[in-house]
Amino acid sequence: MNKRITFSEAGGGLGFITLLMVTGGMIALGFLSFLYMEHSGHHVTGMNNQIVWGLPHVFAIFMIVAASGAANIGSVGTVFGKKIYQPLGRLSVIIAIALLIGGLLVLVLDLGHADRLIVAMTHFNPKSIFTWNIALYSGFLGIMFFYLWTMMDRSKLAKSLYKPAGYIAFLWRIILTMGTGSIFGFLVSRQYYDAAIMAPLFITLSYVLGTAIYTLVLMAAYKWTGRELGDKVLNRLRYTLAIFIAAVLFFELARHLTNLYATEHHGIESYILLDGGIYTFLFWGGQIFLGSLVPMFLVWCKKLKDNRLALGVAAALAILGGVSFIYNVLIGGQSYPLVLFPNAVVESSFFDGITNSYFPSLPEMLLGIGGVGVTLLLIVIGVKVLRLLPDSLADKVTDPHHK
C-alpha cells in the first residue's frame, strides 16, 4: 500500500449528528413497518399469491448485489495490484458489509415467520440455493471483516495476510453474486427466469451498482469532511462504472436475443419489450435509456471530463437503472402468467392466464427504506469510528507520477 497515505476517522459535529438522526429516522420507520406487517400479516402489503415477492425483495436483492460490487473496489487494489485503488479498499469493505446487512435485514423481516429465523439457521436443505446463500452471506461477512483487519492492522501478520484475504474475498464475492443470480436462474417454471445467464449478469450488475454507490459515498464523505479528492481517483471510478454498464448491456442483449430465438419465450419477451406497460417503460426508459445510455454518455463525453456533477448524476442514474432491472426481473417476471397449457386461453378463480398487477404498499416501501437506513448508518458510524478514509486523495497523493 502507498506509504504516503494516512487514514483518519471522520470528525463529529453537527453533520454527523444530522446523519445519525436521518438514518435513525429511516430505521425507525422501517422497524415500525415490520412490526405492523408482522402483527397484521401480509394482507396489509401489496404482495399476494400471484406476486409473491414484492418491493422488499427488490430492495434486498439490490443491496445484496451491490454489496458484492462495492467490495470490488478493494479487490481491484488487492487482487489486480492497482495501487491507486488500494487506499479505497477500507471504505469499500465497510460499504459492502453495510449493504449486505441492510439487504439481509429487509429480506429476513419480510418473511412470513421472521420469528423462525433460528429455524433457517438450524434446518438446511443442501439443494436449496437459498441455503447456499445463507452460507455465502454469513461467510462473506466474516471474510470481509478479516479482509478489513488485514488492511488496517499494522502487524506483520496482518500485512502478510492482506493478499490472501483479498483473493479469498474476490472469489467468495463472485460465488455469492452468482448464488444471488441463481435464485432466478434455476426456476424452471417461470418464463422469464429460467436462464443460467442470470448468474454472470448479476455479477456484472453488482459491479455497476457497487461502483456507483461507492462513488457517491466517497464524494459525499470527502465533501462533508472537507478532505481533498482528486480527479485521478474519480476518473478511475468513472470509467469502471461505464465499462461495467456496457458489460451489463452486452449480457442483457445476449439474454433477450436468446429468448427471442426460442418460440417458447416470445410471449414473455413481447410482454417485457413491447406491451408490458410499466415493465416495458422500466426496461426501455429506466434500465436502457436513463440507467445505461445516459450514464455512459455522461462518462465518455469529452466535454464532461473531470465534471463531478456529471459523474454523480451518472452514478445515481446507474443505480436507478439497476433498480429498474431488478424490479423488472422480479415483479415483471412474476406478473407474466405461468404457462400451464401452451397455445390455449386459460382461466380460473386463481388468476390463471391473467397478467397480475402489483401495487407496493407503504409498509413495504418503508421496510425497504429502513434497510437502506441501516446501511447508511453503518457506513456513517464506520467512517466516524474507524480509520477508513485517507486524509487526502488528491492527485499528488494517489498518483506517484503526478506533476
Place this chain on the structure above:
Amino acid sequence: MSDRNHMHQNVDQNRGDDGNINAYRRQFMASVVGISGVATVATIAPGIILQQAQAKPADEMVTNKVRWGLLIDTSRLTDGGDACVEACKKEHGWGNEKLSNKEQDAQWIRKVKVTEKMTGHVTSLPVMCQHCDTAPCVDVCPTGASMKRADGIVLVNKHICIGCRYCMMACPYKARSFVHETLTDQRPYSPRGRGVVESCNMCVHRVDAGKKPACVEAAPEAILFGDLNDKESDISKALKEFGGTQIRADLGLNTGVRYRGI
C-alpha cells in the same frame, strides 16, 4: 387428534430429531392415560376418546413401496371440478379469509378452464399440487419444510416453514398459497397458519387412515386414487390401458396427478 398425530408422525419420521420428540409424545400420552402403545382405544376423560383406528399404524414408517397418485378423467367431470373444490374447502377449511383480498386468498385447488386457441375446444379440470416426483418446491426450500414423503405425497411441514415463498416461485402449477392473515376455527387435522405456505397435501390424514382424499370422494366417477407402484391397482391398470397426461410434461417432473381428456 389422532388424525393430526398420524400426519405429523409420518411427516416427522423423515426427520430423526422430531421423530424422537414424537416418540416422547406417545410415551407421555401413554403414561397420562395409562395405556400401553398397543392399545387402540382409550377413554382419557368422560366423553373424550383417544382413538388409533387407521389402515396404517401411526408409528409405522411411510415407505416408498407405495406412491399415491390421482387420475382425473375430465370427460367424466360433469361440473368441471366444482365439487372437488368445494369438498377440499370443507375438508381443510380454506376459502373464508376475512382480511385478504382475492389475489391474497389461499386456493388449494381450483377449476381451470382451458380453451384451445386454434380449435376453440374447451376443457375444465381441477388443478392442485401435482405431487411431483422431482418437485421444484422441495428443491428450493431452504429449511426442508417443503417436503416429499416416501409415498410421494408433497406437503409443507408447517412447523419449520419460515414463509419465504421461494416454493411458490418455483412451482410451475401455481399450486401453493401463502396465508396472509391470522386464521381461526381450523380443522385440527389440517392446521393452517399465518405466514406459512400451504397446498394440497392429498388429504394425507385421510390417506393414512385408509381413506380416499376428499376430492376423490366428491367425484368418484371421474377420479381414481391409488398406488402407482402397484401394477394391480385400479389407477395403474387404467393408466396402462388408457394413458394419462401430465400438465407441463415437458418439465420432466413425473407428476403423481395425471389427467385424461386434456
